[in-house]
Amino acid sequence: QVQLQESGPGLVKPSQTLSLTCTVSDGSITSGGYYWSWIRQHPGKGLEYIGYIYYSGSTYYNPSLKSRVTISVDTSKNQFSLKLTSVTAADTAVYYCARDKIDQLVLGYYYYYMDVWGKGTTVTVSS
Amino acid sequence: DIQMTQSPSSLSASVGDRVTITCRASQSISDYLNWYQQTPGKAPKLLIYAASSLQSGVPSRFSGSGSGTDFTLTIGSLQPDDFATYYCQQTSSTPYTFGQGTKLEIK
DSSP states (O other): OOEEEEESOSEEOTTSOEEEEEEEESSOTTSSSEEEEEEEEOTTSOEEEEEEEOTTSOEEEOTTTTTTEEEEEETTTTEEEEEEOSOOGGGOEEEEEEEEEEEEEETTEEEEEEEEEOOOEEEEEOO | OOOEEEEOSEEEEOTTOOEEEEEEESSOOTTOEEEEEEOTTSOOEEEEETTTEEOTTSOTTEEEEEETTEEEEEESSOOGGGOSEEEEEEOSSSSOEEOOOEEEEEO
């Protein structure tokens, strides 16, 4: 069963760059049929979709964060990463990585759902 | 962006009860609707995808229905592990958006 694990600093200073890595184990990031996604959850709040990457390198970013976000993939390490620049206290959240399955349930129609999640990592932005 | 609105925001129920949670989209999303369960301190867990398809390993007391703008998640007979927060998510168009969550508490 594929497992995901987030890693990175738990504390980032305002205006700096938040960098997180998600390591994929017991499965290959290049197996196809999946996007590899980042989602965050502000303290006590709901879920916000940040963006995804395909193993080929194609990406999607939420327009609300697009100017500050970069998601990259390292297939040799079976990892994908998130960078968020110019952080503020509003970026304090639990960050999750997830596997986003691309499922053609009906010919020509693709469904997307996050079937495997990492445990999440808390990132606090504070000086 | 498509807005997803869940109701109620919180709900008290007892073990054995049948409960229904509603999710409404601000525009038609066909059946591009997923449901997740989250317990405190844990990552969300996929329950239902494509509005009504049960994820492998999820108990059959969970079911989903709906199409267009209105969807429901039903738990047939509440078990102690079911007390959690539930989120709907639309994947009809980007950015994929979630409902605000429904917290299911023990009465």
